[in-house]
Amino acid sequence: MNRRGFLKSAGLGLAAMGVLGASAQTSSVSETKANNRSFKLGCAGYTFVRYDLDKSLEMMHRVNVRQMSLKDFHLPINASDEKIQEVLAKFKSRNITPYGVGPIYMRNEAEVTNAFQYAKKVGVKLVIAVPNYELLPLVEKKVKEYDFKVAIHIHGPDIAIFPHAADVWEHVKGLDERIGICHDIGHTVRLGINLIEDIKKYSSRIYDMHIWDVDKAEKSGHCVEGGRGIINFKELFDTLQEVGYSGVCSLEYTKDMNDVLPGVAESIGYFNGVLSLK
Numbered sequence: 001m002n003r004r005g006f007l008k009s010a011g012l013g014l015a016a017m018g019v020l021g022a023s024a025q026t027s028s029v030s031e032t033k034a035n036n037r038s039f040k041l042g043c044a045g046y047t048f049v050r051y052d053l054d055k056s057l058e059m060m061h062r063v064n065v066r067q068m069s070l071k072d073f074h075l076p077i078n079a080s081d082e083k084i085q086e087v088l089a090k091f092k093s094r095n096i097t098p099y100g101v102g103p104i105y106m107r108n109e110a111e112v113t114n115a116f117q118y119a120k121k122v123g124v125k126l127v128i129a130v131p132n133y134e135l136l137p138l139v140e141k142k143v144k145e146y147d148f149k150v151a152i153h154i155h156g157p158d159i160a161i162f163p164h165a166a167d168v169w170e171h172v173k174g175l176d177e178r179i180g181i182c183h184d185i186g187h188t189v190r191l192g193i194n195l196i197e198d199i200k201k202y203s204s205r206i207y208d209m210h211i212w213d214v215d216k217a218e219k220s221g222h223c224v225e226g227g228r229g230i231i232n233f234k235e236l237f238d239t240l241q242e243v244g245y246s247g248v249c250s251l252e253y254t255k256d257m258n259d260v261l262p263g264v265a266e267s268i269g270y271f272n273g274v275l276s277l278k
Helices: 003-010 012-020 024-035 053-062 081-093 109-122 133-146 165-172 185-190 195-205 233-243 261-276
Strands: 040-044 067-070 097-106 126-131 149-153 179-184 206-211 248-251
Touching: 040 261, 053 067, 053 081, 053 261, 067 248, 081 097, 081 109, 097 109, 097 149, 109 126, 109 133, 126 133, 126 206, 133 149, 133 165, 133 179, 149 206, 165 179, 165 195, 179 185, 179 195, 185 195, 185 206, 195 206, 195 233, 206 233, 233 261, 248 261
Parallel strands: 040 067, 040 248, 067 097, 097 126, 126 149, 149 179, 179 206, 206 248
Antiparallel strands: none
């Protein structure tokens, strides 16, 4: 969808600017529409890598996003029980839910074990992970032991391990079906892969989504504000609804990381505007 045409037809400029302080009526309409969707909008914790947890939660509260994937820089994997409870209380005070932990890199057996123990202590049942290939049998064992889902994060052309959904699929299709994909749409597009076809093909094992717009479909492509790049988000959201995706679509915004709020607000406003057309 062309951004200029969309802004003209839907008045999305007002939606984007109003995301920091929408009226009660607008919020009510948005929440009603959100309740009819199979998925929720969230934020990937990595978006806030340059901020402490209090500031991160404040920004999420301002843009009215209530789901976050918790990263270890906000809560270390070896945190004490007291620290975990302190962090969870901060989430609760902002009415924000940590829906999963990660991405967590798993380069040895201890890191696999620690990741599952960490998720259990936090109280979530989704581990977003980047395990070494040879550790997948152990990951499967832990999935069966804990009854958690694992979403393996794809990284496009940036690292050799799990570059795209097809690679995850080939390595996990014979394993417990609770092991699946964290589909990062920007990295997929940067590889020149047809995003919509990819989601339809692997939808049965997609357990998490990282969403962000990208300026071009090549390795040098960079994150831009939602709607300013080349991804057709209406087609994306329609497809997710069609395949029954029921997880979270987490914005992973990596532009201007020392000052992310304007871009996060614009992106979330744009996504909500696109979704309001349904």
